[in-house]
Amino acid sequence: MPGDPFALRELLGPDAALCRRAITGEHGVSLPPFTDHHVHLHLIDERALAPGGIAAVLDLGGDPVALAQRPADAIPRVAYAGAFLTAPGGYPAGRPWAPPQIVREITDASTHPGVPGGAATAVDEQASFGASVIKIALNSTTGPIPDADALAAIVATARERGLPVVAHAEGEGMPQLAAEAGADAFAHTPFSGYVGRAFIAHAVAAGQVWISTLAIPDDPDAAESARVNLAGFAAAGGRVLYGTDLGNGDRPVGVIAEEVTALDRAGVRGAALIAAMADPWPAAAPPSGVTTFVPGDPPTHLDEVAEWLRGATVVPSEELIHDEC
Numbered sequence: 001m002p003g004d005p006f007a008l009r010e011l012l013g014p015d016a017a018l019c020r021r022a023i024t025g026e027h028g029v030s031l032p033p034f035t036d037h038h039v040h041l042h043l044i045d046e047r048a049l050a051p052g053g054i055a056a057v058l059d060l061g062g063d064p065v066a067l068a069q070r071p072a073d074a075i076p077r078v079a080y081a082g083a084f085l086t087a088p089g090g091y092p093a094g095r096p097w098a099p100p101q102i103v104r105e106i107t108d109a110s111t112h113p114g115v116p117g118g119a120a121t122a123v124d125e126q127a128s129f130g131a132s133v134i135k136i137a138l139n140s141t142t143g144p145i146p147d148a149d150a151l152a153a154i155v156a157t158a159r160e161r162g163l164p165v166v167a168h169a170e171g172e173g174m175p176q177l178a179a180e181a182g183a184d185a186f187a188h189t190p191f192s193g194y195v196g197r198a199f200i201a202h203a204v205a206a207g208q209v210w211i212s213t214l215a216i217p218d219d220p221d222a223a224e225s226a227r228v229n230l231a232g233f234a235a236a237g238g239r240v241l242y243g244t245d246l247g248n249g250d251r252p253v254g255v256i257a258e259e260v261t262a263l264d265r266a267g268v269r270g271a272a273l274i275a276a277m278a279d280p281w282p283a284a285a286p287p288s289g290v291t292t293f294v295p296g297d298p299p300t301h302l303d304e305v306a307e308w309l310r311g312a313t314v315v316p317s318e319e320l321i322h323d324e325c
């Protein structure tokens with residue numbers, strides 16, 4: 001039944017609760033604040049994020065100087081990679097949406113600081129501007145990728161700085177290359193073919209996180225590869241993070257219903273779906289002082305959850321009154 005707190009938590013996870021807004025009296029459900037783990041802020045109107053249900057974002061490719069100037073305590077809370085690290089002439093250098101400020105072309109595999117074009121120099125620069133992760137581009141479909149030495153130097157320096165490495169892996173063998181190099185996360189669920197069970201088992205054992213972006217591929221084969229790969233990863237106990245690549249394509253800003261539905265179809269459903277959206281990674285804890293509010297009656301069945309989440313918005317926690325328990 002709709003008002004049963006046990007049924008509610010079964011469906012939506014341990015933090016779901018019935019509530020009402022103090023000012024309007026509107027009733028609904030409160031959930032932990034949501035993070036979109038893959039956005040590009042310079043390409044969207046970020047003011048629409050919180051009204052659309054997103055309280056925190058991970059920017060996976062932007063200008064580190066601009067990102068460093070943001071107020072630390074604002075909502076949405078922003079963690080970022082800073083610039084893409086790539087090979088000379090590699091993806092996404094030269095793309096209309098990727099000005100020079102957001103790309104660093106690595107010309108020297110040096111792990112020493114201060115070497116022009118050096119791998120460590122690029123990592124150090126992002127770290128000095130407050131990056132929480134390092135983004136590396138391994139896209140073999142449109143240009144060169146960093147060679148083995150540069151890749152190893154980037155990962156080693158990031159490790160030293162305590163920064164997880166997020167890989168954009170696209171093209172045959174690229175997810176394997178990223179995993180073997182020690183990448184901690186995939187910016188997109190691998191979509192260039194099926195990765196297979198051994199790859200997934202290794203990814204789970206290594207503690208990798210996979211950022212979903214299931215709704216991004218235009219090619220149906222790529223979309224189906226991503227769905228199957230993520231389903232396998234999730235079923236094997238892998239840590240799935242909701243991410244949309246917001247800024248890529250013209251889409252409404254906020255919770256993206258197509259991504260939520262695609263996750264649901266990949267078997268990341270109900271409480272697992274909420275967990276993927278509420279995971280604060282790379283931060284240790286969710287942003288404080290805010291709560292997700294979904295107005296109206298709660299869903300009563302697993303099949304209703306994805307559609308119901310369209311109504312999510314971010315509200316100050318103090319604005320919600322919890323009547324139950």
Ligand SMILES: [Zn+2]
Pocket residue numbers: 038039040060061245248
């Ligand atoms: Zn992206």
